[in-house]
Amino acid sequence: MSEQELPPQYITASNDLRSDTFTTPTKKMIEAAMNASIGDAVYGEDVDTVTLEQHVARMAGKEAGIFCVSGTLSNQIAIRSHLYQPPYSILCDYRAHVYTHEAAGLAILSQAMVVPVIPSNGDYMTLEDIKAHYIPDDGDIHGAPTRLISLENTLHGIIYPLEELVRIKGWCLENGLKLHCDGARIWNAAAETKVPLKQFGEIFDSISICLSKSMGAPMGSVLVGDAKFIKKCNHFRKQQGGGVRQSGMMARMALCNVDDDWRGKLLYSHKLAHNLAKFCQEKGIPLESPADTNFVFIDLRKAMMDPDVLVKKGLKYNVKLMGGRVSFHYQVTEQTLEKVKLAILETFEYAKQHPFDQNGPTKIYRSESTEIDVEGNAIREIKTYKY
Numbered sequence: 001m002s003e004q005e006l007p008p009q010y011i012t013a014s015n016d017l018r019s020d021t022f023t024t025p026t027k028k029m030i031e032a033a034m035n036a037s038i039g040d041a042v043y044g045e046d047v048d049t050v051t052l053e054q055h056v057a058r059m060a061g062k063e064a065g066i067f068c069v070s071g072t073l074s075n076q077i078a079i080r081s082h083l084y085q086p087p088y089s090i091l092c093d094y095r096a097h098v099y100t101h102e103a104a105g106l107a108i109l110s111q112a113m114v115v116p117v118i119p120s121n122g123d124y125m126t127l128e129d130i131k132a133h134y135i136p137d138d139g140d141i142h143g144a145p146t147r148l149i150s151l152e153n154t155l156h157g158i159i160y161p162l163e164e165l166v167r168i169k170g171w172c173l174e175n176g177l178k179l180h181c182d183g184a185r186i187w188n189a190a191a192e193t194k195v196p197l198k199q200f201g202e203i204f205d206s207i208s209i210c211l212s213k214s215m216g217a218p219m220g221s222v223l224v225g226d227a228k229f230i231k232k233c234n235h236f237r238k239q240q241g242g243g244v245r246q247s248g249m250m251a252r253m254a255l256c257n258v259d260d261d262w263r264g265k266l267l268y269s270h271k272l273a274h275n276l277a278k279f280c281q282e283k284g285i286p287l288e289s290p291a292d293t294n295f296v297f298i299d300l301r302k303a304m305m306d307p308d309v310l311v312k313k314g315l316k317y318n319v320k321l322m323g324g325r326v327s328f329h330y331q332v333t334e335q336t337l338e339k340v341k342l343a344i345l346e347t348f349e350y351a352k353q354h355p356f357d358q359n360g361p362t363k364i365y366r367s368e369s370t371e372i373d374v375e376g377n378a379i380r381e382i383k384t385y386k387y
């Protein structure tokens with residue numbers, strides 16, 4: 001796919017593999033925003049916002065949806081709205097974003113204990129993993145009974161097998177537990193498996209459906225669920241400062257891509273990721289998890305590769321990375337794919353002579369960069385993060 005048609009002052013994300021959150025609005029989206037509705041969304045009076053909420057809820061087969069400015073807000077108010085009367089706990093994967101990257105929202109907003117689970121198969125929690133970590137509400141005053149299970153689909157780019165989701169759902173119904181989905185990349189799972197969003201909607205009590213990752217919107221998510229639940233979510237959204245006013249421009253930009261060939265765009269990014277995963281396999285470069293969709297997780301620890309070196313090698317080829325996770329999205333060019341292969345291979349070869357001990361002191365790696373940005377200022381550093 002050729003580089004996106006963007007006005008010159010916009011920085012393109014065509015070489016940005018740090019995350020699919022770096023997708024940039026296209027000219028078509030910006031022009032659409034200029035014709036967006038301008039009602040006050042807190043009063044439910046913004047036509048484009050309501051249209052987006054209803055459209056996404058209908059796609060997911062749910063009664064209602066609510067626009068949230070971020071996936072973090074969407075996840076946190078969903079989980080809070082499912083919960084009553086602490087003490088209670090939430091069960092999720094030890095890598096779950098709601099647990100690792102939402103600033104302890106579960107502890108603060110939901111006053112919840114979290115039970116982070118390492119999947120026995122290394123990829124996704126099975127029902128057996130859940131049963132082994134579930135805390136029953138059996139009157140034992142020492143425990144914090146499990147009230148909700150939060151799954152991520154995809155997680156680390158891994159697609160949750162539908163049959164496992166169905167098994168988990170059945171067990172949740174038998175045990176009176178709620179089931180939430182962090183669907184930051186549910187579109188990727190839907191595109192790759194051809195499972196319609198509606199089928200996920202039948203399984204989960206709530207889904208946080210992100211628009212700002214692979215779907216390319218500048219911001220936001222739509223949280224979907226039954227009408228009574230979404231009404232309570234609106235209450236917590238307001239409490240958390242997420243009641244936005246004229247959100248029509250953002251909604252209209254998101255609708256551009258929701259109504260476009262989003263499957264084709266996401267499958268293009270998956271093709272790039274699959275190509276890189278195959279390359280790594282051929283070169284003996286270990287991966288942390290299967291590259292089912294748009295992410296390739298290089299197992300830096302196993303390869304003893306230094307993330308800092310990888311970032312610098314990336315910048316050498318004008319590719320932005322921030323660690324072992326290589327994130328593809330529809331704006332990445334095939335030229336960038338070929339460049340990142342060079343950066344990864346050089347880092348892998350370098351590690352053979354200079355093995356990096358990941359067990360060294362914990363630090364955020366800073367990489368000096370001589371890359372010049374559009375204003376002519378040198379980007380002094382790119383932090384790398386453990387993913």
Ligand SMILES: Cc1ncc(COP(=O)(O)O)c(C=O)c1O
Nearest residue numbers: 021070071072073097182184212
């Ligand atoms: C899996 C996952 N869930 C939720 C979020 C939160 O989304 P946001 O950054 O919009 O708060 C992210 C990050 O973008 C994510 O990767």
Ligand SMILES: C[C@@H](O)[C@H](N)C(=O)O
Nearest residue numbers: 018019020021097101
């Ligand atoms: C950094 C993290 O919060 C973000 N969701 C990403 O995947 O890049």
